[in-house]
Amino acid sequence: MGALDAVAGRVAGGASVRFRPSGSSMVPLIRSRQQVTVVPVDPSKVEVGDIALARVAGTVYVHLVSAVDPARKRVQISNNRGHVNGWTGHGRGPRHLHGGRRRTSPSDGRQAPGLVTRP
Numbered sequence: 001m002g003a004l005d006a007v008a009g010r011v012a013g014g015a016s017v018r019f020r021p022s023g024s025s026m027v028p029l030i031r032s033r034q035q036v037t038v039v040p041v042d043p044s045k046v047e048v049g050d051i052a053l054a055r056v057a058g059t060v061y062v063h064l065v066s067a068v069d070p071a072r073k074r075v076q077i078s079n080n081r082g083h084v085n086g087w088t089g090h091g092r093g094p095r096h097l098h099g100g101r102r103r104t105s106p107s108d109g110r111q112a113p114g115l116v117t118r119p
Helices: 003-012
Strands: 017-019 036-040 051-056 059-069 074-078 084-089 097-101
Touching (some): 003 017, 003 036, 003 051, 003 059, 051 074, 059 084
Antiparallel strands (some): 017 036, 036 097, 059 074, 074 084
């Protein structure tokens, strides 16, 4: 069980969690060791471009939502460099799609409501 598994468990339990994920796959949106906050989210409200904490094929990622398939109740998770990690179903409950954040709008710079925030 990795560090993100513990974070995912806490978020799935309803907690907002601050932590510092490591890695470069989300630069420039999230830098390695930059503090983020993940909050629980209603999976049906997740949109393309959101940053989510999600479990894909047994691994927890902090990655972009790159596609949404509402009919099958699932989202596709990708890094910020174009690599697709796979699909995760939000119909299976909070252990797969835990939480996330809406990206800052490039047009007006405001933080959209909801989901990983950066202080």
